[in-house]
Amino acid sequence: MGCYLVTGVAGFIGMSLAKRLLSMGNQVVGIDNLSTGYSDNIPKEVLFFKGGCQDASLYNEIPQVAYEAIFHIAGQSSGEISFDDPVYDLRTNTESTLHLLKFALKINCHRFIYASSMSVYGDFLSGPVTERDAINPKSFYAVGKFASEQYLKLYEQYGIKSTSLRFFNVYGPGQNLANLRQGMVSIYLAQLFSYDKIKVQGDPDRFRDFIYIDDVIAACLLCLSHPEASGKAINIAYGVKTKVTELINKLITISGKQVEVEYSGKTPGDIYGSYANISLAKQILGFNPQYNLDNGLEKMIAWAKSIYRERVAL
Ligand SMILES: NC(=O)c1ccc[n+]([C@@H]2O[C@H](COP(=O)([O-])OP(=O)(O)OC[C@H]3O[C@@H](n4cnc5c(N)ncnc54)[C@H](O)[C@@H]3O)[C@@H](O)[C@H]2O)c1
Structure with a gap:
């Protein structure tokens, strides 16, 4: 049991993760700018801060405590929308990651789990894609996700142990049914x-490769008990x-x-x-989608x- 920082806590994946962490007896500090998420989604036990993760002043407001881990889930999550304003996409997604990594270093939080995306591979038509296959982003969103993964790798040298989970198409209860450009x-x-x-x-x-929300949350939690996942990008899909x-x-x-x-x-x-080879998730995390x-x-x-x-x- 401990305290976790969850970004994107008003969104589909972030709120599901927060609920799960709370049900296990943990405390959750949550951040969200409510751009696509809803305050009604945020479990009432979460200590919530409204703000953009790319906003440096936010990090003076949130508690500087011994978080067990930071789950960086927040983000503009549509490849299509990233074409509307690529600079906004870079700020809201990639700059956000850098600010959170700086914050992790400042407060000595050594575990960082990031919601990356299968979009980094672009099209992959010749069978299930593995983490060793080429990166070929086709949207500003995908470029930003891959850049974030690389920032995580750079921060490994400062002792921040990070894992990028490359989610494929996540679905399930709680997904936003009002946003017709996402999911x-x-x-x-x-x-x-x-x-x-x-x-x-x-x-x-x-x-596509569709993965149910509970399996995604299970993968996030498995990272906590598998330090060997640090420094890695791992496909999270049904396969x-x-x-x-x-x-x-x-x-x-x-x-x-x-x-x-x-x-x-x-x-x-x-x-x-694209669809995924999930051998690495099985081998490193013991991931077994249900x-x-x-x-x-x-x-x-x-x-x-x-x-x-x-x-x-x-
Ligand atoms: N849902 C999927 O299929 C899928 C697949 C691959 C990756 N991902 C990634 O998982 C994460 C969560 O996706 P989701 O499906 O829950 O989307 P979502 O839109 O439901 O949740 C994202 C949350 O982040 C918040 N947010 C956005 N930018 C922010 C910022 N700069 N600062 C603070 N809060 C911000 C939004 O208000 C929202 O509540 C995203 O990073 C997305 O790119 C999702």
Whole structure:
């Protein structure tokens, strides 16, 4: 038990992590600028500070205590949105990482876990991608994620033991169903429930590797008990290739809603596909994802139905 700093605590992954840490009897200090997250998401036991991680003055406000670890989860998390304002993306994502690393050094916090992304690989069409494969970012967002990973590596020389978790497509209860530019599963699910029509921008044969939120949180926590993960970037995925069309068919079947599906256009910076080799996560972290896409979608759709029922009842 101890105290943890979690950035992005009002967002999908950050709040899920904070809830889990609290349920284990820990204390959580949380940061979020509420750009895409909601204050209602933040568990009430979290000591919350509203601010951008790229803002140097924030680090004078937050407690300078002996954190067991810093989980840097905050970030603008869409490749597409990074094209709107690349300078903002650099500041909000990459500069943020540098400030947090400086803070970690100042307060002698030696464990730093970072929410990186599969987007660093760009397209990888020839089988499951490993951490040894080439980096080929296709968006400003992906460039910034990789730059953050490199800053983490530089800070290893000062004794900050860091791990970059390269999340593939994360989905599950708590994902933002109001933001139609972020998160493939949440976007299609929101369209299915709100508009009775799913509009797919891009090729139906594009593919992804979908990983359920509980498995992602398990991976974050496994880093704490596996110091050998420090200095590494590790794929966090289910390890299965799923085409966009397969995802949509599953959403329709599991939800029981008959909807029209329209395919058109494309999204800037979108990759055609990649899926992960997760041997390193298994070997170093003992990572063993529990939810295949069917099990995970069943849980997420049950949650989404309850949200939409509540809205209709209001
Ligand atoms: N969801 C995925 O599929 C996925 C995949 C790969 C990587 N990631 C990474 O995981 C992290 C969390 O993603 P998410 O899905 O929970 O997104 P999210 O948008 O739900 O959560 C991100 C949170 O960070 C906050 N935030 C953004 N920039 C900030 C800043 N500069 N300072 C303080 N707070 C800031 C937002 O308000 C939000 O609450 C992001 O860094 C994202 O890039 C997510």
